Amino acid sequence: MKKYDPRLWIGALLVFGGVLVLLENLNVISDVSGIFWGAIWGLVGLFFLFMLLRNRSNWWAAFPAFTLLGLAASAFLPNALEAFSGLVFFVGICIAFLWVYFTDVQSHWWAIIPAGVLLTLGAIDALEETTGVDSGNFLFLGLGLTFILVAILPGGKNRSWAFIPGLVLLVFGAFLTAGVVGWMQYIWPAALILVGGYFVLKFFRNPA
Numbered sequence: 377m378k379k380y381d382p383r384l385w386i387g388a389l390l391v392f393g394g395v396l397v398l399l400e401n402l403n404v405i406s407d408v409s410g411i412f413w414g415a416i417w418g419l420v421g422l423f424f425l426f427m428l429l430r431n432r433s434n435w436w437a438a439f440p441a442f443t444l445l446g447l448a449a450s451a452f453l454p455n456a457l458e459a460f461s462g463l464v465f466f467v468g469i470c471i472a473f474l475w476v477y478f479t480d481v482q483s484h485w486w487a488i489i490p491a492g493v494l495l496t497l498g499a500i501d502a503l504e505e506t507t508g509v510d511s512g513n514f515l516f517l518g519l520g521l522t523f524i525l526v527a528i529l530p531g532g533k534n535r536s537w538a539f540i541p542g543l544v545l546l547v548f549g550a551f552l553t554a555g556v557v558g559w560m561q562y563i564w565p566a567a568l569i570l571v572g573g574y575f576v577l578k579f580f581r582n583p584a
Contacts (some may be wrong), residue, residue, distance in 0.1 A: 414451030421445035428475075435479050442472035459505035466498030481531035488529060492522025516549030 421444030428437040446468015450461040473491035477484045496518025503514070523542030527535050 411452065414448045416448075417444045417451065418448035421448060432479065435476050438472040438475040439469075442468045442475065444468075446471070460502050462501035462505070463498035466494045466501070470495045470498070477529075481529070485526060485529075485531060485535060488526050489522055492518060492525060496522070513549060513552035516545045516552060518549075520545030520547075520549055 421441050424437045424441035424444065427434050428441050446465045449468065450464040453461050453464065470491045473487040473494070477487035477491070496515060499518065500514055520542045523538040523545065526532060526538035527542065532538070
């Protein structure tokens with residue numbers, strides 16, 4: 377059909393780009409490229425979001441929809457908030473995984489893990505950009521909280537196993553964050569010896 381003629385869309389994009397450049401030259405707006413690409417990603421993201429909302433079985437559309445919308449939102453951020461652009465982008469992808477999870481909380485529980493990892497990476501990036509401090513230690517805290525969420529979110533009563541890696545990662549992250557990294561070379565071997573000794577002792581007390 378004529379309304380889908382690519383010349384129409386190409387022409388509209390050229391007009392839009394020309395208007396943005398003109399407004400920038402008149403000192404009305406700045407960061408034309410960010411606005412231009414943000415608008416493009418936003419429109420494409422809205423198209424996929426429309427597909428998703430129109431038919432919930434198209435859960436795959438959540439990934440391009442929220443990823444592109446997150447990319448668009450990060451492009452529209454003013455210079456004062458540029459440090460949070462990575463966080464905004466990661467939040468968009470995180471929402472996509474959470475959407476997939478809530479479509480079936482029993483079989484799509486795996487989506488919680490990438491959602492938590494991406495949100496953690498975004499938070500770390502924002503902290504490093506705003507404070508200049510290496511925040512890599514928070515990765516373990518974020519991963520720990522992610523596994524805790526796997527166990528406690530709806531449908532998680534059969535996923536109590538997630539408490540184990542969650543608590544281990546939280547403890548490890550707490551040690552690193554507390555600045556006791558120098559002690560870890562002694563704490564972890566001691567912990568391994570204690571846990572291993574417990575199992576050995578239990579074996580001899582209750583032989584099979």
